[in-house]
Amino acid sequence: MAGDRPVKERVHDFDEVDTGLSMHNAVLEALRCMTCVIPKCVEGCPVNIDIPSFVGAVAANDLEKAAGILREENMLPAICGRVCPQETQCEGSCILGKKEKPVRVGALERFVADWEREKGVVLPETAPPSGRRVAVVGSGPAGLTAAAELAKSGHEVVIFESLHEAGGVLTYGIPSFRLPKEIVREEIRMVQDLGVEIRTNHVVGRSVPVEELLSYDAVFLASGAGLPYFIGIEGESLNGVYSANEFLTRVNLMHADSFPKFDTPVKKGGRVVVVGAGNVAMDAARVAKRMGAEVKLIYRRRKEDFPARLAEVEHASEEGIEFVCCTNPVRIIGSDGRVAAVECIRMEMCDPDESGRPAPEPIEGSEFTIDADVCIIAIGQGPNPLISSLIDGLETGKKGNVVVDNDGRTSIPHVFAAGDITTGAATVISAMGSAKTAADSINRMLSD
Numbered sequence: 001m002a003g004d005r006p007v008k009e010r011v012h013d014f015d016e017v018d019t020g021l022s023m024h025n026a027v028l029e030a031l032r033c034m035t036c037v038i039p040k041c042v043e044g045c046p047v048n049i050d051i052p053s054f055v056g057a058v059a060a061n062d063l064e065k066a067a068g069i070l071r072e073e074n075m076l077p078a079i080c081g082r083v084c085p086q087e088t089q090c091e092g093s094c095i096l097g098k099k100e101k102p103v104r105v106g107a108l109e110r111f112v113a114d115w116e117r118e119k120g121v122v123l124p125e126t127a128p129p130s131g132r133r134v135a136v137v138g139s140g141p142a143g144l145t146a147a148a149e150l151a152k153s154g155h156e157v158v159i160f161e162s163l164h165e166a167g168g169v170l171t172y173g174i175p176s177f178r179l180p181k182e183i184v185r186e187e188i189r190m191v192q193d194l195g196v197e198i199r200t201n202h203v204v205g206r207s208v209p210v211e212e213l214l215s216y217d218a219v220f221l222a223s224g225a226g227l228p229y230f231i232g233i234e235g236e237s238l239n240g241v242y243s244a245n246e247f248l249t250r251v252n253l254m255h256a257d258s259f260p261k262f263d264t265p266v267k268k269g270g271r272v273v274v275v276g277a278g279n280v281a282m283d284a285a286r287v288a289k290r291m292g293a294e295v296k297l298i299y300r301r302r303k304e305d306f307p308a309r310l311a312e313v314e315h316a317s318e319e320g321i322e323f324v325c326c327t328n329p330v331r332i333i334g335s336d337g338r339v340a341a342v343e344c345i346r347m348e349m350c351d352p353d354e355s356g357r358p359a360p361e362p363i364e365g366s367e368f369t370i371d372a373d374v375c376i377i378a379i380g381q382g383p384n385p386l387i388s389s390l391i392d393g394l395e396t397g398k399k400g401n402v403v404v405d406n407d408g409r410t411s412i413p414h415v416f417a418a419g420d421i422t423t424g425a426a427t428v429i430s431a432m433g434s435a436k437t438a439a440d441s442i443n444r445m446l447s448d
């Protein structure tokens with residue numbers, strides 16, 4: 001079966017941890033599928049891949065057919081096979097999972113997509129040019145998916161991306177030991193090969209005026225949820241405090257781990273405290289570990305309450321990240337303007353709160369400090385308000401998210417939106433699923 005690289009080896013580099021399935025094991029795994037008459041896994045997949053057919057094609061050794069089935073619904077299969085939370089989606093709905101382990105749909109998807117990339121991808125057909133122009137804001141999974149769908153329908157699609165490299169969180173957030181960057185680049189290249197133009201270093205609302213954006217026949221907003229939340233405690237502006245987004249962007253996008261070869265610095269080694277226990281916190285902790293740090297991750301609830309995927313928690317634990325549970329930071333202590341320690345308080349679990357989980361309450365007098373050189377805040381992020389604040393009449397919700405109907409329509413007739421900008425921080429595949437729905441609506445509008 002798929003294996004992870006030995007811990008001793010992998011904590012010193014950024015190469016992929018999971019080595020993937022061999023052909024032999026992929027076929028064995030695919031043969032476990034019961035080809036259910038009512039396949040629950042398909043309902044569990046936000047982009048509705050015909051999972052029994054693609055898995056059946058692997059079982060029959062027909063990888064070309066399997067790849068074709070995947071690509072009908074998903075332009076980013078090598079990415080999804082690696083980062084989708086399959087345990088709560090397709091694999092979580094697999095009937096086999098009631099008695100034994102579910103079929104490893106994600107590992108099979110990755111296997112087929114990797115095979116196809118090596119062999120050379122056959123792109124889907126595109127319709128003749130429609131003469132209609134669509135502007136897409138943001139090149140994350142939502143922007144790329146909608147752009148690909150619209151290009152297949154013959155529209156001229158331009159993606160505006162503020163960063164110097166396309167991919168959104170796939171490029172700047174998720175570290176390469178979980179999602180190698182060459183795979184992201186290759187899947188983006190396939191979207192470009194469909195005729196999509198990507199203009200990087202183009203910030204809508206700054207270098208691209210909103211009037212220019214709105215002059216397109218349709219506009220698709222997919223600018224994500226890249227605005228990090230802070231805790232609001234003393235010391236958060238000290239040197240050495242980063243949001244997880246900034247820390248990960250410095251390393252993944254700006255190559256700060258190779259400073260001074262690259263211009264962007266980041267504190268390497270030392271003692272790092274990460275606040276939070278979601279996937280983003282695990283990524284930040286594991287990146288810091290690979291740069292030689294001793295890492296403690298603090299969370300106000302218990303380990304069983306960690307929001308991160310179990311696999312990420314296990315990987316982080318194996319790699320030596322220390323979890324300090326039932327603990328909340330109350331102040332970051334500085335020395336000469338730099339982080340020196342994080343003052344914390346112990347928490348006890350009380351009656352359930354509105355989330356249904358036991359509510360953490362501080363234990364009076366239990367304060368203690370953890371010495372630290374760096375503190376990374378990973379408690380969540382929300383939509384950046386730049387674009388929505390500049391488009392007159394665009395309805396937004398309480399958290400700054402763009403409000404859409406079930407078809408991805410905003411309050412402005414030719415403006416659509418999907419992904420994290422509409423939901424707040426979510427998942428790659430949910431961004432892709434909602435982007436496909438919005439692209440369908442754009443298509444219908446443009447063909448009326």
Ligand code: FAD
Nearest residue numbers: 138140141142162168169173204223224419420426427428
């Ligand atoms: P994004 O990926 O955020 O892309 C938005 C793009 O818009 C960005 O490139 C941004 O630069 C650009 N942009 C913003 N404003 C402008 C502007 N004004 N002009 C032009 N461009 C603009 N999900 C999973 O399913 N599995 C995981 O393992 C996982 N791990 C994660 C790890 C990290 C560190 C983070 C931060 C998130 C993770 N997620 C994961 C969540 C997932 O990546 C997001 O839900 C997903 O990327 C959202 O896609 P999107 O296209 O809506 O937005």
Ligand code: SF4
Nearest residue numbers: 045080084089090106
């Ligand atoms: Fe499962 Fe994600 Fe693939 Fe859908 S796209 S089948 S959710 S791994």
